[in-house]
Each structure stands twice: as C-alpha cells, then as structure tokens.
Amino acid sequence: MKPVILWSDALFFLLIAVMIAGAWWGRRQAHLRAGWARVFATRRSKIAVAVLAVFLAIGLVDSLHYRRQLPPEPGKPPAYAVEVLSALDALLMPLKTNTEKTYSEPLATHLFAKETLEDGERAFPPLKYPGSHLFGTDKVGQDVLYLTLKSIRTGLLIGTLTTLIMLPAAVLLGIVAGYVGGWVDDVIQYLYTTLNSIPGVLLIAAAVLMMQVVIDTHPDWFATAAERADARLLALCAILGITSWTGLCRLLRGETLKLREMEYVQAARAFGVGPLAIMLRHILPNLMHIVLIALVMDFSGLVLAEAVLSYVGIGVDPNTISFGTMINAARLELAREPMVWWSLAAAFTFMFVLVLAANLFADAVRDAFDPRAA
Amino acid sequence: MSALLEVRDLAVAIGNRAVVDGVSFDLAAGETFALLGESGCGKSLTALALMRLLPMVAKITHGHVDFDGQALFSLPESRMRMLRGGGMATIFQEPATSLNPVMTIGDQIGEVLNLHGARSGAGGAVELLEAVGIPDPERRAGEFPFQLSGGMKQRAMIAMALAGEPKLLIADEPTTALDVTIQAQVLDLLKDLQRRRGMALLLITHDLGVAARMADRVGVMHAGQLVEVSDTKKFFRGPAHPYSQRLFASLPENLPRPPDIGGAAGELLAVEDLAVHFPIRRGLLRRTVGHVRAVDGVSLKVSRGRTLAIVGESGCGKTTAGKAILQLITPTAGRVRLDGRDLVALAPRDVQMVFQDPFGSLNPRLRVGDIIAEGMRALGVPADAGAIGDLLAQVGLEAGMASRYPHEFSGGQRQRIAIARALAVNPRLVICDEPTSALDVSVQAQIIALLRDLQARRGLAYLFITHNISVVDYLAHDVAVMYLGRIVEQGSVDEVLRGARHPYTQALLAAVPRIDGSSGERLLVPGDPPSPARPPPGCHFHPRCPKAMERCRAVYPGVSTLAGTHRLRCHLYS
Ligand SMILES: Nc1ncnc2c1ncn2[C@@H]1O[C@H](COP(=O)(O)OP(=O)(O)OP(=O)(O)O)[C@@H](O)[C@H]1O
Ligand code: SF4
Ligand SMILES: [Mg+2]
Numbered sequence: 001m002k003p004v005i006l007w008s009d010a011l012f013f014l015l016i017a018v019m020i021a022g023a024w025w026g027r028r029q030a031h032l033r034a035g036w037a038r039v040f041a042t043r044r045s046k047i048a049v050a051v052l053a054v055f056l057a058i059g060l061v062d063s064l065h066y067r068r069q070l071p072p073e074p075g076k077p078p079a080y081a082v083e084v085l086s087a088l089d090a091l092l093m094p095l096k097t098n099t100e101k102t103y104s105e106p107l108a109t110h111l112f113a114k115e116t117l118e119d120g121e122r123a124f125p126p127l128k129y130p131g132s133h134l135f136g137t138d139k140v141g142q143d144v145l146y147l148t149l150k151s152i153r154t155g156l157l158i159g160t161l162t163t164l165i166m167l168p169a170a171v172l173l174g175i176v177a178g179y180v181g182g183w184v185d186d187v188i189q190y191l192y193t194t195l196n197s198i199p200g201v202l203l204i205a206a207a208v209l210m211m212q213v214v215i216d217t218h219p220d221w222f223a224t225a226a227e228r229a230d231a232r233l234l235a236l237c238a239i240l241g242i243t244s245w246t247g248l249c250r251l252l253r254g255e256t257l258k259l260r261e262m263e264y265v266q267a268a269r270a271f272g273v274g275p276l277a278i279m280l281r282h283i284l285p286n287l288m289h290i291v292l293i294a295l296v297m298d299f300s301g302l303v304l305a306e307a308v309l310s311y312v313g314i315g316v317d318p319n320t321i322s323f324g325t326m327i328n329a330a331r332l333e334l335a336r337e338p339m340v341w342w343s344l345a346a347a348f349t350f351m352f353v354l355v356l357a358a359n360l361f362a363d364a365v366r367d368a369f370d371p372r373a374a
Numbered sequence: 375m376s377a378l379l380e381v382r383d384l385a386v387a388i389g390n391r392a393v394v395d396g397v398s399f400d401l402a403a404g405e406t407f408a409l410l411g412e413s414g415c416g417k418s419l420t421a422l423a424l425m426r427l428l429p430m431v432a433k434i435t436h437g438h439v440d441f442d443g444q445a446l447f448s449l450p451e452s453r454m455r456m457l458r459g460g461g462m463a464t465i466f467q468e469p470a471t472s473l474n475p476v477m478t479i480g481d482q483i484g485e486v487l488n489l490h491g492a493r494s495g496a497g498g499a500v501e502l503l504e505a506v507g508i509p510d511p512e513r514r515a516g517e518f519p520f521q522l523s524g525g526m527k528q529r530a531m532i533a534m535a536l537a538g539e540p541k542l543l544i545a546d547e548p549t550t551a552l553d554v555t556i557q558a559q560v561l562d563l564l565k566d567l568q569r570r571r572g573m574a575l576l577l578i579t580h581d582l583g584v585a586a587r588m589a590d591r592v593g594v595m596h597a598g599q600l601v602e603v604s605d606t607k608k609f610f611r612g613p614a615h616p617y618s619q620r621l622f623a624s625l626p627e628n629l630p631r632p633p634d635i636g637g638a639a640g641e642l643l644a645v646e647d648l649a650v651h652f653p654i655r656r657g658l659l660r661r662t663v664g665h666v667r668a669v670d671g672v673s674l675k676v677s678r679g680r681t682l683a684i685v686g687e688s689g690c691g692k693t694t695a696g697k698a699i700l701q702l703i704t705p706t707a708g709r710v711r712l713d714g715r716d717l718v719a720l721a722p723r724d725v726q727m728v729f730q731d732p733f734g735s736l737n738p739r740l741r742v743g744d745i746i747a748e749g750m751r752a753l754g755v756p757a758d759a760g761a762i763g764d765l766l767a768q769v770g771l772e773a774g775m776a777s778r779y780p781h782e783f784s785g786g787q788r789q790r791i792a793i794a795r796a797l798a799v800n801p802r803l804v805i806c807d808e809p810t811s812a813l814d815v816s817v818q819a820q821i822i823a824l825l826r827d828l829q830a831r832r833g834l835a836y837l838f839i840t841h842n843i844s845v846v847d848y849l850a851h852d853v854a855v856m857y858l859g860r861i862v863e864q865g866s867v868d869e870v871l872r873g874a875r876h877p878y879t880q881a882l883l884a885a886v887p888r889i890d891g892s893s894g895e896r897l898l899v900p901g902d903p904p905s906p907a908r909p910p911p912g913c914h915f916h917p918r919c920p921k922a923m924e925r926c927r928a929v930y931p932g933v934s935t936l937a938g939t940h941r942l943r944c945h946l947y948s
Binding site for chain 2 (some may be wrong): 029030031245259263264265266267268270271272273281282285286
C-alpha cells in the first residue's frame with residue numbers, strides 16, 4: 001500500500017488544522033467563547049453541528065488516499081494499482097465492489113429493465129446482491145449510496161477550500177482599502193467592481209475550460225486519473241474563490257471605514273501607533289465576527305454552486321463523484337420511461353441535509369456573533 | 375380634580391429582573407409631570423409600558439393604568455392603536471431616527487391626520503408645522519427629514535404628535551439630543567403648546583434644570599422605583615429623599631470652584647490661526663466644490679497647570695480643533711506650538727486626548743491592561759504590571775481590573791480607564807473632548823473631581839472641550855466660546871461667565887435651564903446655527919443676533935480687547 005497525498009487532501013487537512021488552532025486560540029478570547037456558548041445553546045444548532053460533524057468525518061476519511069499494491073511478481077520492484085482509493089473506499093468495500101449490471105431500484109431483488117435471458121424469455125434478471133442496495137444502483141450498476149457518500153468530500157472541499165482561497169484576499173484588501181483610503185482604496189474598489197461586473201458563470205466557464213486544456217496537453221504532469229481530477233477540482237475552487245471574495249471584501253471595507261473613525265483607533269493614533277499595528281490590533285479583531293458569519297453563510301452557497309456548475313458541465317471533472325455530476329446524470333435518467341428517480345433523490349436528500357445543517361449552523365453563528373441581532 | 379392618567383403600582387420585568395417596580399402617579403389635564411432619573415433607572419420603560427409599546431423582552435408583571443376613564447391594559451390592541459397618536463402621543467429622544475427618511479414631512483404628518491380623522495391631510499400638515507414654529511411651512515412640508523436640522527426635526531416630530539389632537543403628550547428626553555439654544559426653543563414651544571391646547575405632558579428627563587423649568591410636579595425614579603413625588607417648587611427648595619439630595623449635590627452648580635493657581639504660570643500651548651477646511655467633493659470625478667470651514671482661524675493659549683475650556687454648540691468645530699492640535703487631523707493652516715516648539719515635530723507623548731464616548735473609545739477586544747499599555751509601548755514608556763496597576767489606582771480603580779475587558783465596566787469606569795490611558799505616557803497637556811457628556815450627573819461630578827485632583831497632583835494642563843457651559847465654572851480657569859469655527863469671546867472664567875459681552879455668549883448662558891427655574895431675562899436666540907459650509911457673510915452670528923446692525927451683515931468683526939485677558943469679536947465693542 002502506498003499513501004497518496006493529493007493537493008486537495010493536503011489543503012483540506014491544513015484547513016482543519018487551522019480551524020483547530022483557531023478554536024484553541026478562541027477558547028482564550030472571552031468574547032469568542034461567549035459567542036460559541038450562545039451558538040451551542042439551542043437544540044437545533046446542536047443537531048445541525050452533529051450532522052455537520054458526521055459529514056465532515058466522512059469527508060476526512062475520504063481524504064486519506066492510497067494506492068493498493070499489486071500482487072508481487074518475483075524479481076520485480078513492487079508495483080501499485082493505478083486506481084487511487086481512499087480510506088472510505090476501504091470501509092465501504094462491499095458497497096464499492098458489489099456492482100450490478102445496470103439500474104436497479106432501491107432494495108430491489110431484480111434489475112430494473114427486462115432482458116432476454118438464456119432460455120430466450122424476456123424477464124427481469126435477478127441481482128447479484130439482491131436487497132443490498134439501499135438507494136439502488138446507477139446505469140453501470142454502481143451502488144448509489146456509495147456515490148452519494150463519495151460526493152460529500154467534493155461538496156465539503158468546494159465549500160471550504162474556496163473560502164480558504166478567498167479569505168486572505170477579502171480580509172487584506174477590505175481592511176487596507178477601508179483604513180488606508182485614498183488611491184489604494186480607489187484601486188481596490190476598481191478591482192472588485194470590475195470583477196463583479198463580469199458574469200460569474202462566464203468567468204468560471206472560461207477558466208475551467210482553459211484549465212482543462214492545460215491538463216489535457218500535459219498528461220505527464222499527473223501520475224493518475226485521480227490527480228488529474230484533483231487538479232481540476234482545485235482550479236474550480238480557485239476560480240470560485242476569485243469570483244466570490246468581492247462581496248466579503250466590500251462588507252469589510254465598509255465596516256473598516258466605520259471602525260477607523262472609532263475613538264479607540266483615534267486614541268491609538270494619538271500615541272503614534274503605526275497603521276499596521278492598528279489594523280491588526282484594533283480593526284481585524286473587531287471584524288472577526290463578520291468574517292465568521294460570512295464564512296458559514298457562504299459555505300452552503302458554494303456547495304450548491306458546485307452542483308449547478310457540474311450540471312452545466314463546467315464544474316468538476318466528469319470522473320469526480322459529486323452531487324453535481326450525479327444530478328447531471330439524472331437528467332437522462334428522468335427522461336427514461338419508466339423513470340429512474342433514485343439517484344437524483346439520493347443526491348438531493350444528502351445535499352439537502354448538508355445545506356440545511358450548514359444554514360441552521362450559519363443562522364446560529366450569526367445570531368450569536370452579530371451585535372445587531374443581539 | 376379627576377386625573378386624566380392614573381398609574382397604579384406599575385411593574386415591568388425583563389426576564390425575572392424587575393426594571394420598573396411599583397410605580398404610581400396621577401396626571402391631570404393641562405398638567406406637566408416630570409419623571410426624573412439617571413440612565414437605566416426605568417423611566418423610558420415606564421413610558422413605553424403606558425403606551426403598551428414595550429420591547430419584546432420586557433413584560434408588564436402587574437399594575438393598572440387608567441387613561442381618560444379606560445383601563446389601558448385590558449383594551450384590545452386595535453383600540454390601543456387608535457389611542458396611540460390619538461389620545462396619547464409620544465416624542466422620542468432621537469429626532470433623526472424617529473422620522474421616516476424616505477417620506478416628506480408633510481406626508482408623514484398627513485398620515486397621522488388621516489388615521490385619526492382630525493383634519494384633512496395637506497392643509498392640516500402645513501397648519502401644524504406653522505403651529506410648531508417652523509418657518510416657511512409650505513416649503514418644509516414638501517421636504518425630506520435629511521433636509522431639516524435637528525431642532526426642526528424635533529419640531530416636526532412634535533407636529534406629528536399633535537396631529538391626533540392628543541390629550542396626553544409623552545416626551546421621552548425630547549431635547550437631550552439638541553443644543554442648549556435649540557433646547558430652550560423646543561422647551562418653550564412645548565410649554566406654549568401645552569398651555570394653548572390644555573394637554574397633559576409627561577416629561578421624561580435626566581436634567582434637573584429641564585424639570586425645574588417645565589414641570590408642575592416632579593417624580594424621581596431610582597432603580598425602577600418612584601422614590602419621591604413632589605410639587606416642583608417644594609422639590610427644588612429642598613428634596614426630601616436622600617437619593618434626590620445626592621442628585622442635587624452632584625450638580626456642577628453645587629460643586630466647589632477650582633482653586634485659582636494664579637494667572638501667568640507660563641505658556642504651555644500656543645495655537646495660532648489654526649484652520650481646518652474639509653473639502654466637499656461632488657460628482658463622478660469628485661471635484662472639490664467647496665469647503666466646510668470646521669475650524670477657521672482659531673488662536674488659543676493654554677498655561678501650565680491651568681484649564682482652558684472651549685465651549686460651543688454641536689458642529690461649531692470644537693472636536694476638530696482638538697484633533698487638529700493633536701495632529702490627528704492635518705490642519706489646513708496655522709501653527710501649534712508646545713513650549714515654543716512646533717508640535718508637528720514633537721513626539722505625541724506631551725499631548726494626549728480623552729474622548730467623549732466611553733463606549734467607543736476602548737477597543738472591546740482588548741483587556742484594560744493592554745489598552746493602557748499600548749500607548750506606553752508605542753512611546754517607549756516601560757509598561758509593566760506594576761506601572762499599570764499604579765495608573766489604575768490613580769484614577770480610582772483597582773490594579774486587578776487590568777485583566778478585565780471594557781464591557782465589564784460602567785460608563786464612568788470606562789472614562790476612568792480612558793483617562794489612565796492618556797496619563798500613562800506622562801503628558802503635560804490633556805485634551806478632554808466632552809469627557810462627561812455621555813455620563814449621568816453624579817458620575818460626571820466624580821469624573822470632574824478626578825480630573826481636578828490629577829491636575830493638582832501632576833500639574834497637568836487641560837484643554838476641556840464641552841457644549842455644557844454649566845460645567846465650565848467648576849473646572850476651568852479660562853474659557854473660549856466658539857461659534858462656527860471661530861472663537862467669539864475668550865477670557866478668564868470670571869470675565870466670560872459673569873461678564874459676558876458677546877450676544878452669543880449671553881444667549882448661551884441664558885439658555886441653560888437652571889434649577890431655580892428662574893432664567894433671568896430670557897434672551898432666546900431664534901433659528902439654528904448656520905452650516906459651516908456656507909457661513910453667512912459678515913458676523914456669522916448676525917442672522918440670530920438680537921443686536922445685529924447694518925455693519926454686522928457686511929464685515930466680520932475684528933478682535934477687541936476689554937479689560938485684562940477678556941477679548942471678543944463683536945462690532946458692539948469695536
Ligand atoms: N430592550 C432591552 N433589553 C434588555 N434590557 C433593557 C432593554 N431596555 C431597557 N433595558 C434595561 O432596563 C433598565 C431601564 O431602562 P430604561 O431605558 O427605561 O432607562 P432610562 O432611565 O430611560 O435610561 P436612559 O436615560 O439611558 O435612556 C435598564 O437597566 C436597561 O438596561
Ligand atoms: S457683531 Fe453684530 S451680529 Fe455679531 S454678535 Fe456682535 S452685534 Fe451681533
Ligand atoms: Mg431613557
């Protein structure tokens with residue numbers, strides 16, 4: 001077995017580490033601790049957090065990638081399979097490998113379509129693993145439950161890595177624009193107004209297609225198909241990040257404009273404290289609640305954006321399992337007669353639960369940290 | 375005499391904390407009852423409970439209110455709605471937020487008129503605006519709130535309240551947000567309207583002077599309870615309750631005067647022709663189309679160990695002048711010298727500032743110790759725990775408070791922290807920008823005493839900026855009166871406060887509501903202070919000056935020196 005660390009895995013774990021470090025730091029900040037205590041005060045938000053934690057655990061397990069060692073051949077160095085698996089695959093091994101021939105309904109014992117059997121009769125052939133597919137199987141006989149579980153990681157990555165990319169830009173530029181003002185402010189405002197005026201979907205389509213061309217012309221860069229798909233996923237995060245920092249940046253600029261007139265900032269200036277120290281000590285900590293609220297609010301929007309973009313074909317790599325690609329496939333399935341409804345239903349249910357939990361959590365965070373809501 | 379309003383044993387609770395606790399009083403038609411008390415004592419909640427407009431968290435726990443023979447708490451909400459604005463009307467503290475910014479004044483008044491069917495919309499609105507003394511009511515009726523000054527907005531609010539021809543007017547701190555000269559106008563208007571319409575007035579205020587001037591009877595609230603109800607005359611001759619007596623004792627009028635440490639102790643700060651003009655930018659290219667002359671040629675001197683007070687109404691440029699002296703705002707012109715050296719070239723440690731709003735001047739995310747240490751570190755003063763503890767002790771706090779956050783402190787304590795922060799770097803001059811205006815009178819007295827004590831011990835000089843001319847006497851040695859960016863009269867406290875010559879200073883002094891109720895010969899100045907973007911030609915005060923002459927309209931008066939240090943700018947004396 002040979003561990004494989006994809007770029008997205010590394011970033012995802014980095015993000016988790018940052019979150020843990022942030023939580024540890026925040027435990028010592030009285031106002032943050034009080035805020036989180038308010039977040040966890042209601043049962044609704046406790047349930048939301050529990051659901052999110054389950055999703056996060058699945059995503060984490062799914063981010064531990066490896067390649068299986070092939071049966072050793074004497075006299076040769078050990079060889080590894082080209083297929084990159086994750087710890088989740090190992091856990092779900094029967095689900096992943098118990099494939100049928102084609103569509104079957106949830107918990108069915110026979111295939112969905114009639115076939116001509118050996119004796120020349122047309123009937124529903126029995127399944128190899130009857131009654132074991134909770135959400136049925138898809139066109140190539142893969143278990144739909146397995147597919148939805150694998151989709152979770154993609155959704156989480158899009159929702160979190162994108163913010164990781166946009167956050168530094170939004171915070172830095174927002175604060176600098178608001179505090180420094182003058183031509184710096186003009187340049188930053190010009191930048192985000194321009195970005196905002198380009199239709200997001202066009203920008204994303206152009207960037208993703210360009211990325212695809214780069215990937216296709218340099219097959220040697222990627223050892224496995226998984227790495228190739230991963231590169232496209234990261235590219236998607238990056239471009240989503242680039243198109244989505246403007247909102248937060250604008251918000252932070254406005255708030256900074258207000259804060260810089262606060263008397264404690266004036267008092268610090270009266271002591272000759274430098275602008276950098278003022279931005280770090282006096283502005284940034286007083287903006288953290290906005291950043292936090294924006295992050296959790298954006299998360300669900302980004303998960304949904306992935307689904308939409310993949311549906312239009314400019315999202316993740318078609319080989320990456322995601323809610324978007326599942327929904328895209330469902331387009332044809334819904335047009336069949338009789339209709340194949342279960343993959344859409346499964347993808348929809350999981351995505352709905354994830355987004356709903358994220359939204360409930362976001363609401364709780366906003367109520368707890370927004371001074372105006374108190 | 376049967377009462378119009380009868381409040382019996384009213385109690386309001388937030389959670390299980392009683393914030394109004396067994397309040398009972400009567401109010402007859404045509405009578406004014408003043409509910410006096412410091413902030414947080416529950417007077418606003420009492421008024422809101424009468425209107426049944428309490429915030430969601432607050433509940434009326436028991437009590438009985440009779441208004442005009444109806445039990446208010448058992449009326450259905452629909453009848454109550456008719457009563458609000460109809461039978462009883464309210465004026466709130468903040469005129470800026472009580473009017474709808476996207477409706478014209480006339481429409482807003484018309485809405486109330488139509489609702490309560492008193493008179494028809496448009497004509498009635500103009501009539502009402504005229505009744506509240508708004509000049510040119512036809513034009514004003516078609517304007518939006520932002521086009522009106524603070525005083526006019528409050529007048530418009532009063533007009534709206536009158537639209538339903540109420541029998542009871544509840545005014546919650548109706549003049550707290552206004553300047554003294556405007557406050558005097560609005561109070562007079564209220565009094566006059568009440569007399570003419572026979573309304574009952576429930577006046578909520580923290581200002582003993584306002585109560586003395588307006589009320590027939592006074593109720594003092596403390597911690598949710600009505601501790602004393604009494605006839606105004608009797609109350610101001612001698613309050614009975616210990617809490618009321620404490621309130622009187624902390625009035626600036628009743629504080630001891632500062633010791634005069636002798637005249638020329640040497641000049642510390644000299645400001646010459648200081649000017650700050652803010653450009654007004656308009657249009658796409660943000661071209662400068664004019665200037666706001668916030669400070670327009672101010673010259674001052676502060677002597678070592680003495681206090682100079684700058685007095686003026688809001689918007690006259692006091693704070694801007696203070697910040698420009700500190701170089702927080704770059705002055706457009708003028709020189710600021712400390713001990714003969716230009717301040718621009720100086721380390722900022724010699725001059726420090728204490729700000730107005732104790733809630734805005736401390737970073738809520740930093741501990742008190744870090745707040746105090748920040749300036750010390752920035753200026754290279756050793757900032758160890760001992761030094762910080764010492765400073766806290768000097769301002770009357772405990773050393774252990776250094777590890778707490780600002781939100782754990784009251785307004786007065788926060789102001790002490792802000793003072794400790796300024797003192798931390800051993801300044802020789804402290805600019806105090808309205809350090810007590812956000813505080814209750816009793817806390818204000820403590821802060822003033824602290825400032826004076828620190829001055830005596832450390833030989834500090836203060837530049838004390840205030841709009842409240844009544845505190846000046848008890849803190850300052852010298853006074854400068856500012857109007858529209860310029861100093862119109864200056865001199866020692868005795869010269870200016872007791873021998874005021876400039877018509878504006880005289881008006882300012884006359885407008886202060888005194889607790890003896892008598893305000894001498896009343897010299898009410900009409901109108902609002904003009905905008906510093908378009909100062910009137912000639913003497914800036916001439917549109918409001920009762921003694922304006924032909925020359926005042928054309929030429930700005932030069933400085934004339936009367937006896938001693940007393941100088942002023944007025945054609946009457948040149
Ligand atoms: N919406 C609210 N939520 C929680 N507490 C409140 C609320 N409104 C008022 N209080 C509390 O109720 C008490 C009385 O408040 P109230 O506003 O009536 O005082 P006040 O005397 O009018 O003060 P001020 O002069 O500052 O307006 C205070 O302790 C205040 O903190
Ligand atoms: S100069 Fe004229 S207008 Fe100005 S204050 Fe003196 S008398 Fe009044
Ligand atoms: Mg109040």
